[in-house]
Amino acid sequence: MRRTTRALPNKTGETDQLGVLQPGVTLQDRYLVLGVLGSGGMSSVYKGRDLHFPNVTKLVAVKEMLNMAADPTMYEMVVRNFEREADLLATLSHPAIPRIYDYFTQEASSYLVMEFIEGRDLERLLGDSDTFLAEEKVITWAVELCDVLTYLHGHQPQPVIFRDMKPSNVMIDQHGHIRLIDFGIARIFQPGQKGTMIGTEGYSPPEQYRGEASPAGDIYALGATLHHLLTRRDPRAEPPFSFSERPVRQINPQISPELESVVNAALAYDPKDRFGSVEAFKVALLSAAKQTGILISPQKSTALKLPSDVQELWSFECEDEIRGSCIVHRGILYVGCYDNNLYALDAKRGTFLWKYPTEGGIPTRPAANEDLIYVASEDHRLHAVSADQGKLVWTYLAEGPIRSSPTLYEGHVFVGADDGHLHVVNMLNGRRAWRVEAAAPIRSSPLVFDERVYYGCESGDFYCVDFRGEIKWRFRAKRAISSSPIMVEGILYFGSMDWTLYALEAEGGWQIWRFRMGRPTISSPAYAEGKLLTGCADGNIYAIDARNNREAWRFQTEHQVTGSPLVQEDSVYCGSVDGSMYCLDLRSGRKRWMYRTGGPITGTPTIHEGSIYFGSNDHRVYALLT
Amino acid sequence: MDFFKRIFGRKKPPVPPDGVKTAPLDPMMVAPTMITPLQGRIRIGMAQSTGVERTHNEDSLFVLQGNAAGLEALPEFGLYVVADGMGGHRSGEVASAISVRAVSRRLFEDSILQLMSIDPVTDLVPLQDLMRMALEEANMAVVERVPGGGTTLTAVLHLGHQITVGHVGDSRAYILTDSEVHAITRDHSLVKRLEELGQLRPEEAEVHPQRNVLYRAIGQGANLEVDVFTLPIPRDSHMLLCSDGLWGVVPDQEILRIVSSSETPQEACDRLIDAANAAGGPDNITAVLVYFPPE
Numbered sequence: 070m071r072r073t074t075r076a077l078p079n080k081t082g083e084t085d086q087l088g089v090l091q092p093g094v095t096l097q098d099r100y101l102v103l104g105v106l107g108s109g110g111m112s113s114v115y116k117g118r119d120l121h122f123p124n125v126t127k128l129v130a131v132k133e134m135l136n137m138a139a140d141p142t143m144y145e146m147v148v149r150n151f152e153r154e155a156d157l158l159a160t161l162s163h164p165a166i167p168r169i170y171d172y173f174t175q176e177a178s179s180y181l182v183m184e185f186i187e188g189r190d191l192e193r194l195l196g197d198s199d200t201f202l203a204e205e206k207v208i209t210w211a212v213e214l215c216d217v218l219t220y221l222h223g224h225q226p227q228p229v230i231f232r233d234m235k236p237s238n239v240m241i242d243q244h245g246h247i248r249l250i251d252f253g254i255a256r257i258f259q260p261g262q263k264g265t266m267i268g269t270e271g272y273s274p275p276e277q278y279r280g281e282a283s284p285a286g287d288i289y290a291l292g293a294t295l296h297h298l299l300t301r302r303d304p305r306a307e308p309p310f311s312f313s314e315r316p317v318r319q320i321n322p323q324i325s326p327e328l329e330s331v332v333n334a335a336l337a338y339d340p341k342d343r344f345g346s347v348e349a350f351k352v353a354l355l356s357a358a359k360q361t362g363i364l365i366s367p368q369k370s371t372a373l374k375l376p377s378d379v380q381e382l383w384s385f386e387c388e389d390e391i392r393g394s395c396i397v398h399r400g401i402l403y404v405g406c407y408d409n410n411l412y413a414l415d416a417k418r419g420t421f422l423w424k425y426p427t428e429g430g431i432p433t434r435p436a437a438n439e440d441l442i443y444v445a446s447e448d449h450r451l452h453a454v455s456a457d458q459g460k461l462v463w464t465y466l467a468e469g470p471i472r473s474s475p476t477l478y479e480g481h482v483f484v485g486a487d488d489g490h491l492h493v494v495n496m497l498n499g500r501r502a503w504r505v506e507a508a509a510p511i512r513s514s515p516l517v518f519d520e521r522v523y524y525g526c527e528s529g530d531f532y533c534v535d536f537r538g539e540i541k542w543r544f545r546a547k548r549a550i551s552s553s554p555i556m557v558e559g560i561l562y563f564g565s566m567d568w569t570l571y572a573l574e575a576e577g578g579w580q581i582w583r584f585r586m587g588r589p590t591i592s593s594p595a596y597a598e599g600k601l602l603t604g605c606a607d608g609n610i611y612a613i614d615a616r617n618n619r620e621a622w623r624f625q626t627e628h629q630v631t632g633s634p635l636v637q638e639d640s641v642y643c644g645s646v647d648g649s650m651y652c653l654d655l656r657s658g659r660k661r662w663m664y665r666t667g668g669p670i671t672g673t674p675t676i677h678e679g680s681i682y683f684g685s686n687d688h689r690v691y692a693l694l695t
Numbered sequence: 696m697d698f699f700k701r702i703f704g705r706k707k708p709p710v711p712p713d714g715v716k717t718a719p720l721d722p723m724m725v726a727p728t729m730i731t732p733l734q735g736r737i738r739i740g741m742a743q744s745t746g747v748e749r750t751h752n753e754d755s756l757f758v759l760q761g762n763a764a765g766l767e768a769l770p771e772f773g774l775y776v777v778a779d780g781m782g783g784h785r786s787g788e789v790a791s792a793i794s795v796r797a798v799s800r801r802l803f804e805d806s807i808l809q810l811m812s813i814d815p816v817t818d819l820v821p822l823q824d825l826m827r828m829a830l831e832e833a834n835m836a837v838v839e840r841v842p843g844g845g846t847t848l849t850a851v852l853h854l855g856h857q858i859t860v861g862h863v864g865d866s867r868a869y870i871l872t873d874s875e876v877h878a879i880t881r882d883h884s885l886v887k888r889l890e891e892l893g894q895l896r897p898e899e900a901e902v903h904p905q906r907n908v909l910y911r912a913i914g915q916g917a918n919l920e921v922d923v924f925t926l927p928i929p930r931d932s933h934m935l936l937c938s939d940g941l942w943g944v945v946p947d948q949e950i951l952r953i954v955s956s957s958e959t960p961q962e963a964c965d966r967l968i969d970a971a972n973a974a975g976g977p978d979n980i981t982a983v984l985v986y987f988p989p990e
Contacts, residue, residue, distance in 0.1 A: 305920060306920045308891070545818070558926075560925070574856065577770055579806075580822065581925050582824065583821050617922075617924045618823065
């Protein structure tokens with residue numbers, strides 16, 4: 070028998086003080102200790118060799134119970150519990166239960182000698198990979214686990230309740246079959262006394278807290294184990310009995326609704342609402358597998374196209390790709406295009422009003438203030454044009470292309486440029502008020518708040534400067550920061566090409582947390598209802614709890630997400646390089662609708678009077694009725 | 696280096712030129728302009744009692760608070776920790792004591808001391824990760840040194856405008872305004888969980904025989920999960936950290952009444968302890984109260 074504990078993985082180095090046996094020790098002149106398999110609490114499990122078979126290497130697992138109880142009653146209880154495990158195992162005979170060979174007591178310790186199982190337990194198995202397990206595989210194991218539980222529950226003269234079903238107690242042996250390990254179920258339990266602990270570990274059913282052990286409890290724990298296997302979310306990291314708050318398919322949409330409902334039924338709070346027996350559980354699993362075709366043909370097509378229940382209001386074709394974002398100001402939509410023009414369209418009808426030519430592509434979002442529109446272009450210039458007719462008012466020349474969207478604040482335009490400067494320009498006359506140098510091109514849009522300017526640059530440096538251009542603090546990410554920061558309650562959030570979303574305290578720039586994603590990100594985060602939303606080149610739109618960087622949900626699109634999400638009421642709108650605009654439910658991340666365009670969507674949508682506007686690399690600007 | 700000199704450069708106090716003994720100035724003689732008015736300051740109070748029914752105190756607390764003024768001054772900082780130990784044979788008091796030490800040491804070394812370095816330190820561990828590491832270290836220390844012992848632990852690290860909270864067990868952190876009191880931590884107790892699930896009414900939970908049963912605590916195995924979160928500091932409000940010897944006995948509204956009717960946080964803490972003992976003092980009582988001034 071083999072047991073791994075997450076508990077003390079490196080225990081071997083410091084084992085002497087805990088009294089763990091060293092390799093080379095022989096017990097009863099028969100069992101040679103080869104190494105420690107696991108150790109935790111009062112017991113250790115060793116890999117051993119049975120010396121009664123001198124010509125072959127017969128491996129055994131030796132479980133040692135070190136009795137450190139000082140109190141005589143307690144000492145007795147520990148011994149009795151261990152004996153009970155030995156007695157129980159000795160009466161069981163099932164292919165999924167390890168055989169017991171020997172039991173003895175030596176000095177202050179008792180020992181169980183058992184079959185050595187070659188393989189990995191499910192907790193290790195989960196930890197060794199970072200992808201979801203296949204539904205088919207999990208169902209196969211679940212059915213085998215139902216079989217062994219059926220055997221235990223039908224045991225004569227007394228049913229045996231396993232009471233400790235969890236991934237670390239299930240081994241997958243070298244033949245791919247499950248083996249149930251660790252029947253050392255008894256935990257010292259003194260209800261009501263101060264300081265009493267319960268070994269819930271997240272898998273135990275609610276009624277176990279009342280000291281009830283029944284087959285329904287094993288059903289719950291098996292449900293909890295399956296939930297963990299399918300979602301990769303460790304229930305020990307969550308509040309007890311909170312499975313219903315994180316439905317399987319919300320975390321792993323690959324799983325069939327049939328299997329999800331079987332798992333839910335097993336996890337019902339009230340034992341009466343669960344399956345009546347493990348056999349019924351197994352029947353439900355098999356029928357779920359049949360319905361989804363898993364047990365018949367694993368390659369059943371699930372390509373079901375959802376109809377878009379969103380209506381196109383209008384679309385307008387420009388002469389090149391639209392990579393930037395649009396704004397709506399006084400009923401007019403403004404958007405820059407790679408045909409070098411800034412377009413002005415009637416937001417309601419999509420009719421062309423005017424266009425203003427720059428001499429470079431426009432990858433940014435325009436900004437508007439009263440009668441002026443400000444737009445940054447790769448022609449090195451910031452242009453100010455009249456909002457109604459697109460007449461040039463002034464231009465400001467930087468020393469490199471401008472790929473940062475301008476921010477307006479108290480009479481000034483704040484914008485970064487590829488010349489490695491943050492430029493601050495008078496809004497009315499286009500004169501430079503001041504500028505400050507950064508370590509590399511600035512492509513993020515600066516955030517201005519409370520006499521401070523915050524911006525990231527392509528070297529990975531993130532700056533906080535005051536209005537005199539003096540650096541107040543600097544933070545360094547490992548790669549470029551093209552994502553624009555936002556600030557919520559004194560905390561800055563932005564993404565980086567180093568695959569990370571950062572949360573920094575705005576006053577001093579201390580990192581509060583970071584959230585690691587699957588690829589780089591240039592998407593600027595959005596905030597709503599305590600959640601941060603961001604896109605990532607790994608194709609996901611993430612929702613992250615702003616308080617503690619826990620992932621609330623993620624939604625997988627079919628390509629990189631370089632644009633930024635927009636939140637309106639309880640909907641998240643975000644475009645993807647896969648060509649679609651997605652509308653997701655803010656709370657669950659479930660898709661409400663998607664709208665396919667003919668090219669990647671790299672900008673951020675905008676919403677105005679019930680319509681959503683965005684551009685696509687298919688050269689078109691879209692207006693959809695939401 | 697200048698910075699260093701500014702702080703530590705003054706080796707000796709200047710000798711009065713005429714050899715006359717120095718005496719405090721009459722406050723009336725000091726022109727008001729000579730005093731740089733410092734903004735409202737953080738004020739703290741703390742108190743602890745074994746209680747009426749217990750013979751041992753198994754609670755521990757740690758308080759550290761720092762202020763600085765001047766150009767490029769350090770931000771205000773503070774570290775507040777309360778722990779409530781459990782387990783027989785003195786293991787509760789040892790568990791809470793070494794946990795508080797382990798947590799305080801880690802947070803002090805890797806956050807507050809780093810702030811004081813003269814060259815900016817890059818690549819610091821994020822504060823929330825640091826808080827988690829600190830509590831996990833405390834957990835390992837208890838698992839290894841105090842078998843059978845355990846402790847709750849609630850730690851608050853204040854830096855600048857934010858507080859980062861680390862929490863395991865059923866000690867509590869509260870925010871108290873003039874008129875409202877609410878707990879910002881969530882008890883890791885069975886009854887609280889049943890209450891959250893709608894299985895118990897709050898008044899049933901208060902008298903439930905298993906109300907002391909925790910599902911998470913420091914020292915109960917290696918799979919410790921810690922609640923960690925960050926909040927803006929509560930301006931013109933109090934933050935209270937306390938063990939269940941206080942909140943289990945003195946109702947929230949009474950706590951609020953005492954805090955808002957006290958002159959100082961210290962007076963409030965003393966009165967809170969008195970109230971808990973007056974109500975029977977069934978358990979050890981610890982209270983740490985921090986007042987954050989308006990901006």
